[in-house]
Structure formats: C-alpha cells, structure tokens
Amino acid sequence: MAQASPSMETVRVAAPRAQTSPPISSVLPLVSSAFSTSLSALSHVVWLFNIIFFSLLYPFLAIIPIPIYLLSPVTITSRILIDLFVLLPYRAVVYVSQALYPVYAFLGVACLSGAIIGFGARRLVSLVGWGILGGDTQSTGRRSRSPSRVQLQKRPSASARGKRKVTVRTED
Numbered sequence: 331m332a333q334a335s336p337s338m339e340t341v342r343v344a345a346p347r348a349q350t351s352p353p354i355s356s357v358l359p360l361v362s363s364a365f366s367t368s369l370s371a372l373s374h375v376v377w378l379f380n381i382i383f384f385s386l387l388y389p390f391l392a393i394i395p396i397p398i399y400l401l402s403p404v405t406i407t408s409r410i411l412i413d414l415f416v417l418l419p420y421r422a423v424v425y426v427s428q429a430l431y432p433v434y435a436f437l438g439v440a441c442l443s444g445a446i447i448g449f450g451a452r453r454l455v456s457l458v459g460w461g462i463l464g465g466d467t468q469s470t471g472r473r474s475r476s477p478s479r480v481q482l483q484k485r486p487s488a489s490a491r492g493k494r495k496v497t498v499r500t501e502d
Contacts (some may be wrong), residue, residue, distance in 0.1 A: 384391070
C-alpha cells in the first residue's frame with residue numbers, strides 16, 4: 331500500500347452554513363397556540379355567563395311581554411302619528427324638492443350668469459366710454475346716481491288763492 335507523502339495535504343472545504351430561520355418563526359406557533367387557547371377559554375366564560383344570566387332573569391323575561399302587549403295601542407298610535415306628522419311631510423318635501431331641483435338649478439344658473447354678464451357689460455361699456463371720452467364721463471353720457479330733484483312749489487293758502495303773486499328772477 332502506498333502511503334501518503336507528508337508534502338501532500340488534504341484541503342477540507344467547509345460546506346456553506348445553512349441559513350438560520352428568523353426568531354419570529356419559532357415564536358409564531360406559540361403565539362398562535364396561545365391566541366386560540368385564550369379565544370376558546372373566553373367562549374367558555376361567555377357561555378357560562380349566558381347560562382347564569384338567562385337562568386336568573388328568566389322570570390323577568392317571561393313577564394316582559396305582558397306590558398308590551400298592554401302598551402301596544404299606545405305604540406301603534408304613536409307610530410301612526412309620527413308617520414302622519416313627521417315622516418309624511420318630510421317625504422313630501424323631499425319629493426317636491428327633487429322634482430323641482432332641475433328648475434331651481436336652471437333658474438339659479440340663469441340668474442347668476444345674467445347678473446354677472448350684465449354687471450360685466452356695464453363695466454365694459456363704462457370703461458370704453460371713459461377711454462373714448464378721455465376720462466370725462468361725468469358731464470356727457472353717464473347717468474347721475476341720484477335722479478335730479480325738482481323743487482316743488484307750495485300751494486298757496488286759501489286766502490291767497492285769489493291773488494296772483496308774480497316773481498321775476500334775474501340770472502347773473
């Protein structure tokens with residue numbers, strides 16, 4: 331047999347380490363198990379309280395239909411009155427407002443756009459007049475904001491009705 335010479339060395343290659351799983355993967359089954367166990371225990375506790383509650387309150391639950399039966403005329407009358415005086419007018423107003431909404435919207439848009447266009451046209455004409463007349467629109471074409479006032483003369487008194495009064499004014 332041949333012996334290996336000391337000059338020959340064996341090289342060992344280390345295998346790559348396997349990736350380790352994150353720590354949450356080991357905790358996740360425990361959390362899942364604890365959640366399901368607590369949910370099961372909670373359902374048993376609720377079931378127990380339900381049995382105790384209904385066994386203690388059963389006599390009261392058997393008596394409740396009697397006052398409900400006795401008060402049924404009052405509840406039915408109140409329901410009819412609420413329908414008649416609250417719900418019926420509400421539904422009527424909603425129906426009429428839904429039926430008139432297109433007219434309301436059309437007239438509202440027409441009035442608003444007419445007012446905006448009219449105001450804009452008035453301003454535009456005023457601006458053009460100001461530009462053409464050189465800034466002096468007060469004396470020519472522009473209307474006064476307040477109508478001219480005419481001074482009314484007093485009616486003569488009863489004693490002076492037969493007499494004529496003549497006044498002559500001279501202008502400087």
